[in-house]
Amino acid sequence: MPERPTLMTVAHAAGVSRQTVSNVLNAPDRVQALTRDRVQSVIDELGYRPSLAARQLRTRRSRTLGLRMEPERDGINGTVLDRFLHAVVARAQESGYRVLLYVADDDTGETRTHAELLDTAQVDAFVLTSTHHGDPRTAWLTGRGVAFSVFGRPWGEPAPVHAWVDVDGAAGTRAATEHLLANGHRRIAFVGWPPGSGVGDDRRAGWRQALVAEGLDPAAHDVPEQRCPDGVDAGEQAARSLLSGATAPTALVCASDSLALGALPLARAAGCAVVGFDDTPVAAAVGLSSVRQPLAEAARAALGHVLDELETPGRPPQVDLLAPELVVRASSSGPPD
Amino acid sequence: MPERPTLMTVAHAAGVSRQTVSNVLNAPDRVQALTRDRVQSVIDELGYRPSLAARQLRTRRSRTLGLRMEPERDGINGTVLDRFLHAVVARAQESGYRVLLYVADDDTGETRTHAELLDTAQVDAFVLTSTHHGDPRTAWLTGRGVAFSVFGRPWGEPAPVHAWVDVDGAAGTRAATEHLLANGHRRIAFVGWPPGSGVGDDRRAGWRQALVAEGLDPAAHDVPEQRCPDGVDAGEQAARSLLSGATAPTALVCASDSLALGALPLARAAGCAVVGFDDTPVAAAVGLSSVRQPLAEAARAALGHVLDELETPGRPPQVDLLAPELVVRASSSGPPD
C-alpha cells in the first residue's frame, strides 16, 4: 500500500520546489512550458491529487455547495425536488464542485444548519428551494454575505433582493388553458390551493388570463374553481364537488399532479378533460396531460448564479424566469362531450 | 464582522492552553471538571466551532460519507432510492456525519469517482445501492480497504464478502400471495422481470413458495406468469396477455409498482386483484396494494455498518435482512369474482 503522494513528493521527483508544482496546478502561466510539462508528467505518473482538506484550510474554499433534502411530502410532487437535486449534483460535478446534503425540519432549523456548515467551513454557498412569503432564510444568508441562489421566486413585498431562478407557473397554466380552449372547451374550471401561497396564486393567474383573453369571465358562475390543500384525496373531493353541479365544467386545470390524479377517475367517468402540473412520472404513467418544468435548466441557472457570485463577489444578483412546457396526453386530447 | 474564533482564541480567553481546549472537546475525561466547565462556557460564549478542514488535515477523517445519485429511471420505482437517500442523510446527521453526493453513468465511472473522493480525502466511506451480479464496485472498495455498506444483497457465486442490508423480497411476495389466497383466490399469476436479475428472481421465489405451500403447482398451466422488462407499458401488455386466456387469473402479484400500475386498469375492469411492490407514493394515490420496504430501517442499518467499521476496522462485515410489510388497499381487498 503506497503512501499517498503530496506536493513535496512530486516536487522532489521532478527536481523543483513545492510552490512550482502548486503553480503548475493553480497558475500554469507562471511556469515555463518546459518545466510545466515535466512536472505534469510526474504528477500523472505518481497519480498525485491535491488534498482538498489542506487546500481548504489555506484558501477557505471548499468547492462544496449545501443543499437541503426536504422531508418527503405526498411523494408525488416531491419528485420534482428530487429531480432538481439530481440535476444540480450533475451540473456541480461538471464544474468541479460537490454537493453536501442536510435535512432540516423547518426554516429555523435550516438556518441553524447553515450557520454550522459555514462556521465549520464545510460549504462555500447554498442552493435553496421552496421559498415562501416572509422567508427568514434568505435574509439571514444575505446578512452574512453568503453566496446563494434560490429555486423559487422571492414572494412578498418588498421582494428580497437575491439571485433566484423560477419557472413561470402562470405561463404554464395559461398554455394548458389555451390548449383546452383550442380543443373547444368553454367551461374550464381551476383546482388549486388556498390563496396566500405565491406559487398557487401564480398558477391560478395564468388560468384566469387565458379565460379573460378569450372573453370569458372567470368570476361568472359558469366557470367555477375549487381551492383546497394539496393532495390526491383533496383533488377527488374537488372534482366531485365541481362535477356534481348542473353546469359542470368540461375541463379541469389543476395546480399539481396530486390534485389532478385525484380528480382523474371521476373526470374520466364524466368525460371531463384534466391537465396537471409538474409532469411527474405518475402523469406519464396514467396518461395525464401536465405542465413540465425545465428542471435541468433551472439547476444550470442556479449553479451559474452561485458560481459567478463566488468568483466575483458583490456583483448584482442574477434572476431567471424559465418557460415551462405543456405535455399533452390522453387526459386532455379530445373535444368536450 | 468578527473574526471566526479558533482554538487559540478560546484558550486565551479561558486562560488555558490550546490542547486543553481540544481535550475538552475530544477527551473530556482527561480534563478536570472545573476547568472543563470554564472552557465550555467560553466556547459557548464565543460560539466557537472547530474547523473541520484543519481537523481533517490532521486526523485524515472527514466525517463524510459518499453516496451516488442514480440517474432517474422511470421515476416511479426511482422514488425508492430517493426515500432511502433521505433516510440516510437524516441518520447520518444524527451521528454527526455528512453525506456528499456524486453522479456516475456506470460502474466504471463510479469507481473512478470513488478513487477521486478517497484520494482527495473528501469522504471516509461509502453507501452503495443497486448491486447486481458480478458487481465490480464492491471488489474494488474491498481491495482498497475502504469502509462501505450496500443496500442490496451481493448476488453471484461466490458471494462477495462485505457489509450489506437488504429487504427480503421473497417474504414480501409470499405475504402478498398468502393474503390473496386467504381472500379465496386460487389462480394467482406473477408479473415479473426476465430471469437473471437477483432482485427479480427473489421476488418471484416468494410467490412460488406460497403457492406450493398451499398445494398449488406454479408450473401448471392454470397458474401462469409473465416475464417482461420493468415499466408501465410492459405491465399493461402483460395484463392483457394474462387476462385474455380462457382460464384467466383472478389476481396478479407484480414485481414492481410500475408493472402493477400498468396492469391495474385492465385488471380492475376484469375484476382481477393486483398487488404491487415498493409501496411508492403512486400506489397510495391509486389505491394499489403494495409491499412496503422499511427504508428508514435499511438506512439505519447501512449507516450502523459503516460507522462501526470506521470505528473498529477489520471487524467482520455485518449483514441485515429486513422484513417488508404488506399494505392492503382497494386493489386486492375483495374475493375473486
Next chain:
DNA sequence: ATCCGGTTCTTGAACGATCCAACCACGCAG
C-alpha cells in the same frame, strides 16, 4: 564592469487543528 527590469523559481510562514513527549505539582511510600 555596473545597473536594471523582467521572468522564473525557491524559501519561510501561515491556515487551525491534533499528536507526542516533556513538564509540573501533588500525595505517598521508603
Next chain:
DNA sequence: CTGCGTGGTTGGATCGTTCAAGAACCGGAT
C-alpha cells in the same frame, strides 16, 4: 528528605497546501 507514579497541563512538531517575499538568472543599456 528523596524518589516515584499519576492526573492535568504545556510547548513543539506536524498534516499538505497556498501566500508573500526574496533569490537567481538573463539580455540589454549605461
